Amino acid sequence: MRIQEVQQAAVLLFAARGFAATGIREIGRELQLNSATLYHYTGSKEDLLVGIMRLALENLAAMGRSAVARSVRPLEQLGYLVSSHVGLAALNPLTSKVIDHELRSLSAGNHESLLVLRDEYEALWADVFERGLSAGEFTKDTDAKVARLAVIEMCNGVANWFHADGPLTIIEIQERFVDLAGRMVGADRLSDQLSEGQVTPVQLEVEPTMGLA
Template sequence: MDLERVQRAGVSLFATNGFAATGIRELGGAAGINSATLYHYVGSKEDLLVSIMRACLQELIDAGAAALRASSEPVVQLAGLVSSHVGITAINQLTARVAEYEMRALSAANRPTLQGMRDEYEALFAQVLERGQRVGSFHTDDLAMARLAIVEMGTGVAHWYRPGGRLELHTIQRFFVGAACKMLAVDPAALDGVDYVLPPKLLPSEPHNAFTATAESSLV
């Protein structure tokens, strides 16, 4: 599909060169279409960026909301949130990096909407952490700092994960859940027998060769 091909080309170039340094002709060349056809499918370059970021943030929100619906226990909810965040980020490395770092490239007309989506997603973590602290499941001196640390350490997976490395993705997801639990002084037994790891979704914008482009930076 031409739209998906354009989105994959955009993600590759935005992640590698940055949004500002990527031209319309480069996008068309990478997608194998001319500029007129490119405008037909995506409108402006910023429209393309917005569509990529919106799809990525919506998938994070949907997966996070599903994790919260799966249980009423804050520890299990947090485990689902962390594992889905790590999984989606790992298999959509370039898309996740574009969504994370190109918010600054958006115009005043588009930034509030996308920033609102990011805030909505991070609010899922805040909601779980606050309730978990209130009922005694979590123990931390600073909930806001804990939230930032948990989200940011998961986002960092986009810089080094690749399939075929030393560890399988589900093992990495569980490791990060364990790290979040240690940060919050959670009793490890709280997750005994709980299946909170679900296969993440590959977004249409993610280039098929994204992993090979970042393989040299893999730590595992």
């Protein structure tokens, strides 16, 4: 048994039932492990959630930095950030839901440490919006904070409805969301302005590959 398998089972149950409503025994049952063995792998249930969220947020931040590094233009950087975030949410929907909803379930110390990681990621977006306004690439009436929060929330929502067997591919969803974000700052067809194309999403190690037993 690998720790990734334990994390995947936990993500599956946390996303379906919520952290508070999921017991360590249920995770063990999903893996056909007794509680004592599971504690050996993970420690407490909160330790398990912290490990999942830390890995996911570190990957999210790394992908964000890579997205920004693709261009020196804030407008393109915005497009790449949107493409990266949408791709991650589409390919890792259950992990994305856990990140989005369960930060509040953590005790104060763990909450603060993971909030730092999330804030570092959001700071990338804030910097892009500030520089986009300063450089005149975004329309002057753009409310940087409101637009940033709206775009990130819009990207998060992909995890709630995207299906691989749906009518649109991940790349097509990325293109549409990049264009929507572009219009928020006064740019038409931003997806056509991305010199390197859409960001290729990566499946996280903690994203479940199996269904509920």
